[in-house]
C-alpha cells in the first residue's frame with residue numbers, strides 16, 4: 649500500500665514537472681519568435697548625481713511586448729533567455745539598439761547595459777561588442793557593462809582574461825546587485841572593476857524609523873576605500889537619497905527619481921533639462 653501511495657505521489661510529481669517543462673518550452677518558443685518579430689523594446693532608467701538629481705547616464709533594461717500577455721518585464725523572461733541561450737542574440741540586440749539610441753541624448757551620459765553570465769562566457773563577446781561599437785559609433789569609454797557576482801565567481805583566470813579584454817577597450821566594468829552573491833571582496837582586488845551597485849535590498853532597509861542602512865553604509869565606505877565608484881539602486885524615498893548622499897555615495901537610481909521608460913519618456917526629461925526632482929532641505933538633523 650505504501651508503495652502504491654508512493655507511486656501516486658511520484659505520478660503527480662511527474663505531471664507537475666511535465667507541466668513546468670511544457671511552460672518552459674512555450675516560453676522558449678515565444679522568446680525565439682519574439683526576437684524574430686521585434687517584440688522587444690529597450691527601456692531606460694536614469695542614473696543621477698545623488699546630490700543634484702542631474703542625469704549622468706541611463707541603464708538599458710529589456711522589456712517585451714508579448715502579443716498575448718502584454719508588456720512583460722525582464723524579471724519574467726531573462727532567466728529563461730539565459731538557460732536557452734536566447735540571451736546571446738537578445739543581449740546583442742539590446743546593446744546595439746541602446747548604442748544607437750544614445751545618439752539622441754546628451755553626449756556626456758553613460759550607458760549601462762546588463763551582461764548575463766552566459767554572455768560573459770561567450771567566446772565572441774569582445775568581437776561582437778567591437779562590431780556594435782563600430783556600427784553605431786558609440787564610444788567605448790561611455791559604455792558600462794554590469795556583471796553580477798554569478799558571472800565573476802567561477803573560473804578566475806578566464807574571468808580575469810575576459811575582464812582585461814573589455815577593459816582594454818576602455819569599457820567601464822560594474823558589479824551589479826553588489827553584496828548579494830559570493831566572494832565579492834577578493835575579485836574587487838583582482839579584477840579591473842570600476843563601479844559597484846548597491847543592491848536595492850540594502851537601500852530598501854534604509855527606513856525613517858529605526859536603524860537600517862548598515863550594509864549600504866559599509867558598501868559605500870568599501871567603495872570609497874578601494875577607489876570604486878558607487879551607485880545605489882532602488883532609491884524610492886527622499887530619506888534614502890539624503891541618507892546615501894551623506895554617506896558620500898555619488899550616484900543613485902530608483903523610482904524616486906524615475907522609472908524605467910521607453911525612449912520617448914527620456915526625451916521629455918532631456919527637454920526638461922535632464923534634472924530630476926529631488927527634495928533638498930530634507931532634515932539631516934536626525935541622522936544616526
Ligand code: C2E
Pocket residue numbers: 693708709710721722723726735739742762763764794824825848881882883884901902903904908
Ligand atoms: P538590475 O540590473 O539590477 O536592474 C534594476 C532593477 O531594479 C530593474 O528591474 C528596475 O526596474 C528595478 N528598479 C529600479 N529602481 C527601482 C526602485 O526604486 N524600486 C524597485 N522596487 N525596483 C527598482 P527590472 O527592469 O525588472 O529588471 C530586472 C533584472 O533583469 C535587471 O536587474 C537585470 O539583471 C535583468 N535585465 C534587464 N534587462 C536585461 C538585459 O538586457 N540583459 C540582461 N542580461 N539582463 C537584463
Ligand code: MG
Pocket residue numbers: 707762794824
Ligand atoms: Mg543592472
Ligand code: MG
Pocket residue numbers: 824825845847848881
Ligand atoms: Mg541591480
Ligand code: MG
Pocket residue numbers: 825
Ligand atoms: Mg537585479
